[in-house]
Amino acid sequence: MGKHARSTGQRATARSGSGTAVRARPLPIRSTVLLRRPVDIWHKPALSAVVALGIPEFVLLALGRLDLVLYTSAGAMCALYAHGLPYAARARTLMWVVLGMVASLGVALTAASLTTSVPLLVLLASLVAAVHKMMCDATRVGPPGNLIFTFISASAFFVPQRAGQVPFHLALALGAGALAWLVCMAPALVRPRGPERIATARALEAAAGLLRSGPAAADAPGAPDRARHATAAAVNAAWLTLFQVPGRTPAAAAARAGLERLLVRAESALAAREADAAEAERYAAWARDLRRGRPLPAVTLTGAQAGELAGVAAEHAGQDRDPGHGDTGPRRPAPGHPRGFRAMFGRLAPGSPLLPIGARVAVGCALAGWASMAVGVGHPYWAVVTAASIYQANTTLSWQRAVQRTLGNLLGLLLFTALLPVIHTGHLAMILLALTFQFCAEASITRNYWLGSVWVTPMALLLTEFARRLPARTLVTDRWTDTVVGAAVGLACCVLVTNRRAADRIEAALGRVAAAEAAALRLLDGDGGPDPADVRDDARETGWARDRLAGSLVELREAVEVSAGEWWQRAVPEERVALAEQQGHRTLARLVRRLSAPALAA
Structure with missing residues (x-):
């Protein structure tokens, strides 16, 4: 049976008030920190980000305006997206990424220009973070997902701002985003x-x-x-x-x-x-x-x-x-x-499993930011970012991300502290270190998130240093406090606000697999074989049936993985899932054999 087909007696189970079986899943430790092989194209976003970030930063260095780095970084960070897409699709996706980034930055800067109330800014940043999470999941934009949007916008909420400055700062972000678009599209000239x-x-x-x-x-x-x-x-x-x-x-x-x-x-x-x-x-x-x-x-x-x-x-x-x-x-x-757009809005419709995740992000980020304020951190955006970063598809993945984020940030703070003598030698050293950190982050983050966080943390701190220099002790202490508070409060909200719709997604996926398999079996068992004159039409129908069934099986496995990671959730119907996958793959193999059969040669 499938990898989730283990005896349900091995898990702690209980009955909810409605009588539905639920189970508490133990949270993993060892697998959380294990290193994996890097993805095969890690160097593409790494090099693109270095170029897209480096050009504006060196220009600002020459102009003596490194205080504007945050705004150019907002557009330049868009170079991390869409590297797995063909160039025509990449061009469209990157355009929307840049526009989304500029819109998020505009909301943050406008709010910062209208109010200085830190609790209110925390609430607004948390709501924007929830929107980022749901939109990125609905559009399936791919890595790095919502994290970059939230990091930039949450930081911008706490940057002193005047209303008259906002258009210029947004223009800087849009210009850097256009540069990022060009950098990401440039390889099309070669390959x-x-x-x-x-x-x-x-x-x-x-x-x-x-x-x-x-x-x-x-x-x-x-x-x-x-x-x-x-x-x-x-x-x-x-x-x-x-x-x-x-x-x-x-x-x-x-x-x-x-x-x-x-x-x-x-x-x-x-x-x-x-x-x-x-x-x-x-x-x-x-x-x-x-x-x-x-x-x-x-x-x-x-x-x-x-x-x-x-x-x-x-x-x-x-x-x-x-x-x-x-x-x-x-x-x-x-x-x-x-x-x-119809598909995107359909994934956000009432009843969507993305809505509980959005609620987690909004509540967790707001509580993390307010808790950070309560312990004395004046600009608690890092707690908001930390809370937003840990929310994954289910509780188990969120737990792993919380541990990875905390470990990586601690090591990153130690690295930043060790490099302070180099950082204080001047702005050129700061830019070179920031670009190095960015490259190392992309080179290592696919191996494990904690390893990437080791490099992301000092790079983020350097962005703060460009705008205004804070005492090193205050900077490191605030970031460490924000990280611990954000991870703890965010994870607590993740555990308390469970995604009860995850199990419903399995039922819907099982229904789609059953429908796709039934259609495939009608095609396979409907006659003794196609007429040679109808090979093309038969192949088209068989290919269509194969696509529907393969896609349904992939969706079922994704739904099972998400639901299985919720620590308090209705038990996964393991026997039904395993049987559906087994029968589905058998039918899928029959469809492929029908397409591969020499007897069907025209």
Whole structure:
């Protein structure tokens, strides 16, 4: 059974007032601090941020106006986003990120110009932090998510401001954001297909791992195993990436079609019945070629696979002629669901599981800020940021983030203290150290959040030093107090304000898997096989059914992971989930075999 399929007797269970079974989940310790392998593109946001931050900072140094660094940093930090997206989608996403950052900064600066009431500013910063969390989760903007927005805006709430200064400061942020947009788009001049090639390479690498491990698990009790789920998720993510790639020129369409052929081959690993070391090595070699920018290899497909891609090409043709047509087609994200603004607002509708998370952020940040004030910290924005940073999809992840944040900040404060003699040598040293810290943060944060926080903390303190220098003892003491208070109060609110809708999300996901599987079985068992003249139509229908089922299985696993991490929650229906995943992956394998069958060759 799935990895959550453990005996429910091993967990402490109780009955709520309504008689529904709930369980208290122990919070992990050891796994919280373990280091992982860094993500494969960590250097892209790291270098982009260094360039986007460094250019404005050196300009301000030359002008003698380093007190404006906070405003240029607001726009420059947008360079951390959207590095996994194809360039056309990246351009749109970064535009919205920059506009969102400037809007958040505008709210903060306007509030700071209208009131000096610290309790009120804490409340406003907390509400804005909640909006950041819900919007970033609803739009699925990806790492670093809401944290950068909240860090910048929370800091700006406590910067002395006059109303007449606000437009100029927002113009600085917008200009730096435009520079960040250019920096992030610049690699398109060298490797215009880079993001989609990397996404396809990841799918091939996952498929190679599945073939090495013995994919026959799909037909055995206990399926799906971790390798099978990882392959399905990587293939699904790669298809969603390729769907965002325009092909308005023959060269672009040909490049996209070549990647789609590779992805169809990677997907065929889900239908394999036994280990295949030779095929796994072939996939791994193709992935290396993609990452190194080499020409796309020639790939042989069955007739059904070729028919499926012909259908995909037809849908792409309509999409490329009319971008608004992108809501149709067998490869669209979440087939049958709205996209764009409609999808975003749908995820925030009444009953959404994001609403309790937003409530956690608002309440936790406000209480953390007020508690920081109560212990004597004059500008408690760091407590607000700390509380906002720990709120993850569930209590377990939030607990881990609280421990990681506290540990990383403590070590970061020690590093900052040790480097004070260098920091006080002048502004040039401060800029070079800030850029170094930024690079090291991006290089290490994907290994573990606490390791990245070691570098983020002194960089954030340096931003404060640019505006006005505070006594080192006061600065370090205030930040440490804010960190502890923010983590403790934020985590307490996270534990008390449980996400009761997480279990409801599992039920909804189970329903979608059942519906997608039923539709797939009707297609598979409806006749003895397609007429050779209808291979293309059959391949399109099979591809559509495969996409719906694969996407539903990925959503189910995500829902289970979120609910399983709530420390006080209705017990996960483990047997039902495991059975649904097992049957779903068996059906998914049948769909892929139908597309791969030589008998379907046209």
